[in-house]
Amino acid sequence: MDLLTLIVWVVIIFNVVAIVMILLGDADIILQIKEKFGKSVKCLAGQVVWITGASSGIGEELAYELARAGCRLVLSARRTNELERVKKECMLRGSIKEEDILVLKLDSIDFTSHKTAVDKVFKHFKHIDILVNNAGRSQRAMWLKTSLQVDRDMLELNVLGVLSLSKLVLPYMEKRGSGHIVNISSVAGKLGAPMSGSYTGAKHAVQGWFDALRVEIGDKNIHVTNVCPGPVFSNILAVAFTEKEGEEFKGEMNPNEKRMKTDRCAYLIGVAIANKMWEVWITKNPVLFLCYANQYTPNLSKWISGKLGLKAIQKLREGQH
Numbered sequence: 587m588d589l590l591t592l593i594v595w596v597v598i599i600f601n602v603v604a605i606v607m608i609l610l611g612d613a614d615i616i617l618q619i620k621e622k623f624g625k626s627v628k629c630l631a632g633q634v635v636w637i638t639g640a641s642s643g644i645g646e647e648l649a650y651e652l653a654r655a656g657c658r659l660v661l662s663a664r665r666t667n668e669l670e671r672v673k674k675e676c677m678l679r680g681s682i683k684e685e686d687i688l689v690l691k692l693d694s695i696d697f698t699s700h701k702t703a704v705d706k707v708f709k710h711f712k713h714i715d716i717l718v719n720n721a722g723r724s725q726r727a728m729w730l731k732t733s734l735q736v737d738r739d740m741l742e743l744n745v746l747g748v749l750s751l752s753k754l755v756l757p758y759m760e761k762r763g764s765g766h767i768v769n770i771s772s773v774a775g776k777l778g779a780p781m782s783g784s785y786t787g788a789k790h791a792v793q794g795w796f797d798a799l800r801v802e803i804g805d806k807n808i809h810v811t812n813v814c815p816g817p818v819f820s821n822i823l824a825v826a827f828t829e830k831e832g833e834e835f836k837g838e839m840n841p842n843e844k845r846m847k848t849d850r851c852a853y854l855i856g857v858a859i860a861n862k863m864w865e866v867w868i869t870k871n872p873v874l875f876l877c878y879a880n881q882y883t884p885n886l887s888k889w890i891s892g893k894l895g896l897k898a899i900q901k902l903r904e905g906q907h
């Protein structure tokens with residue numbers, strides 16, 4: 587066999603393996619490889635991790651995952667009764683001491699309160715290793731009917747809240763010479779998600795903002811991970827924004843829908859954090875395939891989306907295909 591034939595075979599085999607991994611996997615190829623051969627979540631033992639939006643859904647399950655790994659935790663959200671419940675469960679599942687978990691009430695859009703919150707964390711733990719910006723709300727609304735106030739509210743919560751906290755925590759990380767910011771973005775931060783115009787815009791914004799930061803702080807031992815989950819079981823539909831200011835969607839998830847289980851999503855986020863990955867996609871198919879199509883053949887993926895139409899894409903998104 588000559589060299590050219592060998593190269594052609596290597597390329598063919600590489601592509602076949604990649605396509606099989608995409609079709610059978612529930613995360614991007616690199617994350618699948620890291621899950622099998624990379625660092626385990628346990629390597630985060632002892633680290634101080636601040637999780638916003640820890641009172642339900644992905645944030646709650648991530649707290650359990652990191653408690654099992656032996657992390658020290660700051661749990662934030664608005665509902666402190668729910669945070670206390672999560673704290674108790676963390677102590678049971680992770681057998682960590684009470685003083686290793688700080689429940690800290692935080693409203694992401696009350697920017698003036700963030701400095702006090704950061705001070706409380708530093709008073710308790712002396713430093714922060716990892717900040718997980720997870721708090722957020724989704725949306726179900728038609729683009730044209732969405733009021734400008736909803737666009738504004740979405741940006742305040744899903745973008746400015748993230749920036750406000752990160753800007754307060756980062757200088758400490760810089761001074762210490764280490765740190766890690768993790769943003770729970772969404773597949774909607776990569777693709778246009780119908781009936782979620784403001785949400786799509788907000789998640790794209792977070793990705794852009796932090797991709798720029800990653801380059802600026804690349805030499806400072808501070809890491810940035812953007813996590814893009816697809817449909818995952820959580821409380822997100824109940825409290826999603828609609829087109830009207832102040833309204834909640836009050837949607838329910840059916841257990842038969844093809845969404846990812848919350849604990850699986852949290853585990854994969856743990857793997858991404860442990861391996862300090864830059865960007866990860868965590869989703870079942872066909873959404874994972876669409877992510878790859880969008881990344882490598884953007885025009886083809888937009889053509890496919892157009893042909894499928896709003897109803898079909900929305901079904902994929904709600905795991906009802």
Ligand SMILES: NC(=O)c1ccc[n+]([C@@H]2O[C@H](COP(=O)([O-])OP(=O)(O)OC[C@H]3O[C@@H](n4cnc5c(N)ncnc54)[C@H](OP(=O)(O)O)[C@@H]3O)[C@@H](O)[C@H]2O)c1
Pocket residue numbers: 638639640641642643644645662663664665666668692693694695720721722723724743770771772773814815816817818819820821822823825
């Ligand atoms: N589930 C999915 O399919 C999916 C897919 C892609 C991305 N995501 C992202 O994952 C993240 C977590 O969502 P989830 O699915 O776990 O939804 P969830 O169950 O509704 O959890 C959202 C969390 O955010 C908190 N939160 C909401 N508004 C807040 C505010 N103003 N201040 C502080 N905390 C606030 C909530 O706590 P309180 O109400 O107690 O404040 C709750 O703990 C979000 O950023 C979401 O965009 C979810």
